[in-house]
Amino acid sequence: xxxxxxxxxxxxxxxxxxxxxxxxxxxxxxxxxxxxxxxxxxxxxxxxxxxxxxxxxxxxxxxxxxxxxxxxxxxxxxxxxxxxxxxxxxxxxxxxxxxxxxxxxxxxxxxxxxxxxxxxxxxxxxxxxxxxxxxxxxxxxxxxxxxxxxxxxxxxxxxxxxxxxxxxxxxxxxxxxxxxxxxxxxxxxxxxxxxxxxxxxxxxxxxxxxxxxxxxxxxxxxxxxxxxxxxxxxxxxxxxxxxxxxxxxxxxxxxxxxxxxxxxxxxxxxxxxxxxxxxxxxxxxxxxxxxxxxxxxxxxxxxxxxxxxxxxxxxxxxxxx
Amino acid sequence: xxxxxxxxxxxxxxxxxxxxxxxxxxxxxxxxxxxxxxxxxxxxxxxxxxxxxxxxxxxxxxxxxxxxxxxxxxxxxxxxxxxxxxxxxxxxxxxxxxxxxxxxxxxxxxxxxxxxxxxxxxxxxxxxxxxxxxxxxxxxxxxxxxxxxxxxxxxxxxxxxxxxxxxxxxxxxxxxxxxxxxxxxxxxxxxxxxxxxxxxxxxxxxxxxxxxxxxxxxxxxxxxxxxxxxxxxxxxxxxxxxxxxxxxxxxxxxxxxxxxxxxxxxxxxxxxxxxxxxxxxxxxxxxxxxxxxxxxxxxxxxxxxxxxx
Numbered sequence: 304x305x306x307x308x309x310x311x312x313x314x315x316x317x318x319x320x321x322x323x324x325x326x327x328x329x330x331x332x333x334x335x336x337x338x339x340x341x342x343x344x345x346x347x348x349x350x351x352x353x354x355x356x357x358x359x360x361x362x363x364x365x366x367x368x369x370x371x372x373x374x375x376x377x378x379x380x381x382x383x384x385x386x387x388x389x390x391x392x393x394x395x396x397x398x399x400x401x402x403x404x405x406x407x408x409x410x411x412x413x414x415x416x417x418x419x420x421x422x423x424x425x426x427x428x429x430x431x432x433x434x435x436x437x438x439x440x441x442x443x444x445x446x447x448x449x450x451x452x453x454x455x456x457x458x459x460x461x462x463x464x465x466x467x468x469x470x471x472x473x474x475x476x477x478x479x480x481x482x483x484x485x486x487x488x489x490x491x492x493x494x495x496x497x498x499x500x501x502x503x504x505x506x507x508x509x510x511x512x513x514x515x516x517x518x519x520x521x522x523x524x525x526x527x528x529x530x531x532x533x534x535x536x537x538x539x540x541x542x543x544x545x546x547x548x549x550x551x552x553x554x555x556x557x558x559x560x561x562x563x564x565x566x567x568x569x570x571x572x573x574x575x576x577x578x579x580x581x582x583x584x585x586x587x588x589x590x591x592x593x594x595x596x597x598x599x600x601x602x603x604x605x606x607x608x609x610x611x612x613x614x615x616x617x618x619x620x621x622x623x624x
Numbered sequence: 625x626x627x628x629x630x631x632x633x634x635x636x637x638x639x640x641x642x643x644x645x646x647x648x649x650x651x652x653x654x655x656x657x658x659x660x661x662x663x664x665x666x667x668x669x670x671x672x673x674x675x676x677x678x679x680x681x682x683x684x685x686x687x688x689x690x691x692x693x694x695x696x697x698x699x700x701x702x703x704x705x706x707x708x709x710x711x712x713x714x715x716x717x718x719x720x721x722x723x724x725x726x727x728x729x730x731x732x733x734x735x736x737x738x739x740x741x742x743x744x745x746x747x748x749x750x751x752x753x754x755x756x757x758x759x760x761x762x763x764x765x766x767x768x769x770x771x772x773x774x775x776x777x778x779x780x781x782x783x784x785x786x787x788x789x790x791x792x793x794x795x796x797x798x799x800x801x802x803x804x805x806x807x808x809x810x811x812x813x814x815x816x817x818x819x820x821x822x823x824x825x826x827x828x829x830x831x832x833x834x835x836x837x838x839x840x841x842x843x844x845x846x847x848x849x850x851x852x853x854x855x856x857x858x859x860x861x862x863x864x865x866x867x868x869x870x871x872x873x874x875x876x877x878x879x880x881x882x883x884x885x886x887x888x889x890x891x892x893x894x895x896x897x898x899x900x901x902x903x904x905x906x907x908x909x910x911x912x913x914x915x916x917x918x919x920x921x922x923x924x925x926x927x928x929x930x931x932x933x
Contacts (some may be wrong), residue, residue, distance in 0.1 A: 349931075356723055358930045378725045386723040390715020394635075408627035409724040463720070 309334040309471050309502040310355060314364035317526075318348050324350050326526035327364065329612040332504060332519075334406035335497040338515040339505040339534075341617060348506045351523070352473045355504075382410070385464030389475040391456065395449035399425070399435045399459050402448055403466055411465045424462040429488050430455065436513050441527040461489065466485055469491070471502045478512055490516050522620055529620050538611025546571060547587055548609035551580040553601045560599050567591050578604075628726070636704065636742045645700050649746050652696055653753045656689025661761060670893055673872065675766035676773065678758035680871045689754060690866050693747075694859065697781055698813050700746060701788030702849045704739040706806045708732075709925060719930050732925050736793060736918060743785045746749030751778055769896050776900070777870050783910045785863045788813065790917030797921045797928065816857035824853040858913055865906035868899050 310332040317325040325347040329498060331547065332338045340348050353359040355368055357377030366373055373380045382459065393402045400421055407417045425435070437444045448456065457480045464472060474493070478486045494516045496503050507513050509526060514534060521531040530537060539546060553560075563572050564582060570592075571583040596603050636642050662683035669677045682688045699729065712718040722728060751774060759765065766774070791812060795805040827849075828834075832845035854860045872893040894902065 338912060353931070358719065358722055381723060381725040384723070386719075388716065388719050388723075390716045392720060394717060395715070405627065405631055406720070408630075409721065409726050411725075467724075611701070 307334045308332065310368050312366040315354060315361050315366055316363045317354060317359065318362045324526050328526065328528055330521060330528065332502060332534045334502055335500060336518040337493060337497060337503045337505060337516050339517035340504055340523065341513065341519040341520055343572060346523040347526040348523055349475060352386065352506065353474060356384060356473065357381065383470040384473065385469035386473045386479055387460050387464045387475060389553060391460035392507060393448040393456065393459065396447050397438060398445035398447055399430065400445060403463060406463055406467065407466050418425055420466050420503070424465045426518045427465060427492060428458040428462045430458050430462065454485050457481055458485065469501060471504065472496065477505065478507065486512065510613040510617055524615065532611065535611065538616050547584045549582045549584060549592060549606065550598060550609065551582065551592060551606045552578055552604040553596055555582065556580055556601060560596065560601060563595050563599060564592060567595065610615070625731035625734050628730055631739055632735050632738030633741060636738060641703055642742065645703060646746060648696060649750050652692045653750050655686050656692055656753055657757055657761065659683030659686035659688055660758065664762065672767055673770065674762065674895060675770045676765045676870045678754060690870065693781060694863055696867065697747065697785045698788040700743055701785040702792045702809045704742060705789040705792030706796055706809050707802045708735045708793045710800055710802055710805055713800065714802065722930055723908050728926055729922065732922055739789050740786055743789065747778060747781050747785065772871050772896060779864065780869065780907060781906065782864055783914055784858065787858055787910060787914040787917060790914050790921065794917050794921040797925045800901045817859045820854055824850050827853055858910060861906045861909055865903040868902045872899050
């Protein structure tokens, strides 16, 4: 992850019939990270993405994507950016390869390179030769996309955005229609993209999936950004006032041990529930605490830092707003 | 844009729609030839226009080829354009294409050009087929003037088809549903080909009544008005231009001729220059109508919101 910003918006606003759908949005997305764009239906996620692509003109404010202004220089932006819409559509009477070839041609990929790229992206999304070929009497022919299942179309959609080797990728609900195995493969693929120099903006309602692959998130509500930042940090801020909550399981802890732990620098308070020690700290002090427990001849059965699920963060912010 | 043009052409030439209309075009050519073979002997064509008689001679039942062409060309135009934009929109492919580094206008330009090429191929094939078989049938080669007239007729027909295609594309930009853009285009075609002929005398009589005791000038005015109203229809414009262009024998002028004047008319075909002069306004109107239709769809498409859903 670098500190350079791939996407930056300044007071980005879009109005439909006078009502602001996106309202003075300030987004900062670093290069080579996976950014989760969350929010309830109608929060303005898709509109934001469309403005960043230059498909919709903002009413006011500016955006920069890879250093280009999408309103003024849409072609430069589109050369570097891939976009998978929520409802992806293909030419149903063309085959998968023909569909990909058309997009490759629109991106001015040279003829010599097209076939290689198509094979590469089909493999990346796990569309096997067996899946894209006809079954039955004409096995030598490729299936038209009209005969594809929902999940295959979704995977073809991912292949379609990867073929131009984008610097920034916008994915709108990419996992919808996929089976659990497909979801896992896709999430692994997304998680691996930053290493190849691609920034991913993921818009989804599947909070568990977002939490699995995203480094940071932004939550939108009524066109405004409610919160933006790295997930674990946001979780601590939202639920424990910015602190770590460490649970230590041992056998009948005594007051002396509690006193020792309390004196470790950074420990705020310690409470006991039978064999459980609940410790609030300013930092991740697991190493020091475990050392203290073992040095005082107490068995260390288990120890964990309380995890924050994205569900908790999301729900907390929506109770407030 | 070449990638889009190439894909659209490939789409058109492999679509069932294309084959159906091409079969229809072949059928019409055959019907027109049949009509000509029935009627050309008794048509009493002046020297120099025998070959054009192939296109203009009716048979005992079958109307002449030019009439059949004026029926089929708008339908071809509508068939090529009515789902140009809204099928991409409902299929979800429009937002995918526009997310690629292409100018937005190259999408609509590519579609219009591909349609124009397809239509030119169809109409050109029809004229060549009829000319070839006709030459074999009657054994009279066309004169240079006839060839020029046929080329202008080809151009006129393509422009006429382009107008209907432009109109159909306009409706495909305006209306989200494919069925509604098709029905609207057909409705406009029906109005301009049939209903305007019914409406025109009513309006003309309302403005300038042609009663039994009307003066000569009043009758003239009524007839002129009637004619002007029907000329609002591109179909009528096309038919008039066709007549003047490749049926130069009958037409003295496209305006009114009184019975007393007819007696003095010499049955002399118009020269090429005079024919062109006569249809010049028709040709320019048809060209500008096509351009206007396309320009409106172009502007609307450029300013339209592209939402993926």
